[in-house]
Amino acid sequence: MNHREEMFIGKTADISQEVCDGDRITSSSRRSFLGLLLGAGAAGVGALLSVPLFRFLLHPLLTATSSSSWKEVGSVEDLASVTSPVKKLVKIEQRDGWRKIVSEKALYVCKDATGRLCAFSSVCPHLGCSIAWHDEKSNFLCPCHNGQFTPDGKLLGGPPPRGMDQLEIKIEDGLLMVHYQNFRQLVRHKEVIA
């Protein structure tokens, strides 16, 4: 079989047709085997090349965006005299891709039944409105849907599924520090969202 004949078969032979003639395999199957090899090789190289692309694409999903550090609220000395809940602001830094967002979050510093300091997030566990303290009624009231809470954050009435969310606190060098976190709304039990 000369070169030209081989080419002719290679060009026109049916791809699915495999003609075996003893030990010799015609160029048709050799061609489709080579095609398979090239296709697999190209797919392999393509898959390898797409690895960095996928890692690049998924970067924001695989890195944490919010820092969960302790924030300073004020000196314990000043806060010791509180009789009713006081509103305090803490600055929370959050990473938004290549930006750093500094936002202020409100929280209430209160005293529990035993007279110890405690802190509550001002975000309503119902739908996330800001809860306000009403001195004259001596309770917390959410202006959106009338959720009501006692001065130590327990649910009094209204649609919220649970009481106000208590924040972790600690005292360091005479300063009250708070670990500010966000919690899932509309669930019965407090659940941190990252």
Add this chain to the structure above:
Amino acid sequence: MAENSYLFGRERRLAPPPAEPGTLHRWIDHRKHIDSFLHAVLDEAIPGGASLAYVFGSGLLYLLLSQVITGMFLVLYYVPSADHAHTTVAYITKEVTSGSFIRSIHAYGSSAIVIVLLLHVTQTFLFGSYKGRRKLLWLAGCALFALMLGMSFTGYLLPWDQKAYFATTVGTNILTYIPFVGNSLKSLLRGGTEMGTLTLSRFFVLHVFLIPAFIFAFVAIHVFMFRKAGPAGPVQGEPEALKQSTEPFYPKQVLYDLIFAVLIIAGLGLLAHYAPVELGPKANPADTQYVPRPEWYYIPVFQWLKYWESGLAVLGILVIPAFVALLFVALPFLDRRPERRPWKRPVSVSIYGFVFIALGALGAISHRHDLRDPSIAPQLRKQRADVEAFMKKPFEPELAGPSLIAATVALTNPVAGKGKKVFDQEGCAECHGEDLTGTSAAPTLIGVGDKRDSAKLESILKQPTDAMTDGGMTPVELNEEDLKNLIAFLKALK
């Protein structure tokens, strides 16, 4: 024919089609004629057989694909604005997983395109493959060459670092040499008389939308014309013998092309991994010392421009390059003999060789100057050191809504509030920015209190460091009270 169409119609009604030996492939092919498409793509006859000399065209196609894909991914994080461009490129380079690698593949890819393009053009030239019915093919190729140079010029500005800013300032200034319309063209390209955020927007649109659209169109034209004219084949040989040794594109040439593509991938991958592309400090238009240098393939032209003094500049900068470019484009119309063997075309081959050697020599001269010129070499070394220092610093995210910080500091801390007044009265904001995030003249003051204690702040306010003095910082002369308040304000900026 009638029976055929009847069958065709019936077949369409009777889905699924009659089961035949064979599989999904046969079923799809029945409708879409994949086999005839593959036949058209893969079985193109190459006179004289496959050759390693023919790999450059498909190599360029591969590189174009690579640039398109990496470019699309880079835009996931890039923002084309003078405020954010540098931050976002720094974010890609320093923080995003594989970001430095993908950016490097894209940046080195543009250099690879220039190299492979020169090889492609040289092969076409030496083989005389632009002759006869391939004239239009050559012209489409010339258009692609120009578009590619436009891509690299516009892409160079996008990172908005010192190098990008100053090289593009010079590059766009060259337009003013064009008589009558030069200044208007420059303003049109820059989006104003000066370089700024609008320049960046324009270059981004050119780099990402306009020029690529033309490149796709011309690649389609180029490939279509190539297929229409057919491969030119070797420069010599009897027509009969060439016919005898004709091979289809698949498999041998496909194999060669794939080997070349794998070599490109390996080369770019190793380079991007072991010597990633760097990013310099953010563009500072107030810097008067900076010595800009263009990308390596523009260096010969850059050196050439140095030789032309004001009077003759138009000749050297416009007329001669335009003439050379025209000569290049018009090659198939000037060299019309059918002779393709390079050794039988001494004149055109010598001119081609001379232009290349001259460009190489200009590049070498420029490199020597930069190494030896005492007024330039130290500055270039300093710029290198600046780039390295910037690359070593961790990524610093941009502060969003920073004016809020200054306001809240003043509200929550009464001493710092008084300090803010001092800050305003002393005019510090003119250089450090109303929002304290810095300007081109001076750095941000947000976080300055974390880096230095009160005593250190006091000493550098009274006696700024040399670097600060160079930047225009003057010693602050205040009474004890005001100085204390100012330091309290600075300490509070977090």
